[in-house]
Amino acid sequence: MTLNIKELTALAHLSYIASPYQGFDKKLKMFNLPDINNIGSTLGSPYFMQLSLKRQSGEIITMPNEPLVSISLQKTIVETATVGEGRIGTVKEYICTEDYDIEIKGVCIGENAKYPTEEVKTVKDLFLVNEALEIQENNFFELFGINKIVLKSFKLEEMVGQEGVQKYTISAVSDMPFFAELSERGKFINESVTKALNNVRLTGVL
Known part of the structure; x- marks a missing residue:
């Protein structure tokens, strides 16, 4: 049986069925999510892509098996209640636009159904780097002017009945020089x- 990495990643992280959209296969009851070469709605949507990050030392680390990446953005708004009988709503004061929030969801896959120790170690060691990481040749991130990111959290999640597969989620934020x-x-x-x-x-x- 041929292993489809993208299908495995989608099933591992998107185990629910949402509203149909382009790429949704009703027969298979799963998502065939778009890759970077077929961008539709971008902000907040997940896309498969090769993601390579460069350390200050010059070392380039590539995330295993083309993870799903999504980017979101929000503003800081101070809302002040209006005074007066019959007045509805608040006065909004724009403070700033925050950093981009980035979520990286992927799977590590071991050979011969063995636990993927080396791939998990690669992801874990990357997270332990305490510096901004430079995005390498990625059109998706270039759309939003994101050149560097800082990793904030790292989570390994359970894979019931899948000894040779380990899914992970990394949260990051954009870093402006x-x-x-x-x-x-x-x-x-x-x-x-x-x-x-x-x-x-x-x-x-x-």
Whole structure:
């Protein structure tokens, strides 16, 4: 029997049946999820892809067996209740757009139905690296301007009746270089000062 890595990964991590969409096979009752070469709706959707990460030392580590990767984004909004009888809703104040949240779901597969010790060790050792990791030649991440990520959590999950397979989930966030953050902050300050000066001129103070 030929082992389909993508089908195994989808079954390991997506054991439920959701609403049909392109690629859903009713006969097999499972998802045939798209790969990076067939991007449809991107943000928050899972895609199979080869994912290689580069350490500061120059070492490049490739995640085993083309994991499923999803990216999501949210804003920090402060909501203040309005005062007054009959008023409905809140005043929303935009604070910032947060880092991209990234979820990597994959499977490690051992030879001859043996536990995949080496692949699990590769994933575990990668998580223990305490530095930002550089994404290598990945069009999916380039769509969102993500060049580096920091790994936040690592979970090995049970695989009942599958001794030679180990599924894992890694959560990560995007990492913007410090100089880029300073550049954006300086741009914001300059825009704020310009706006304030324009408001003062309009009032006739200057």
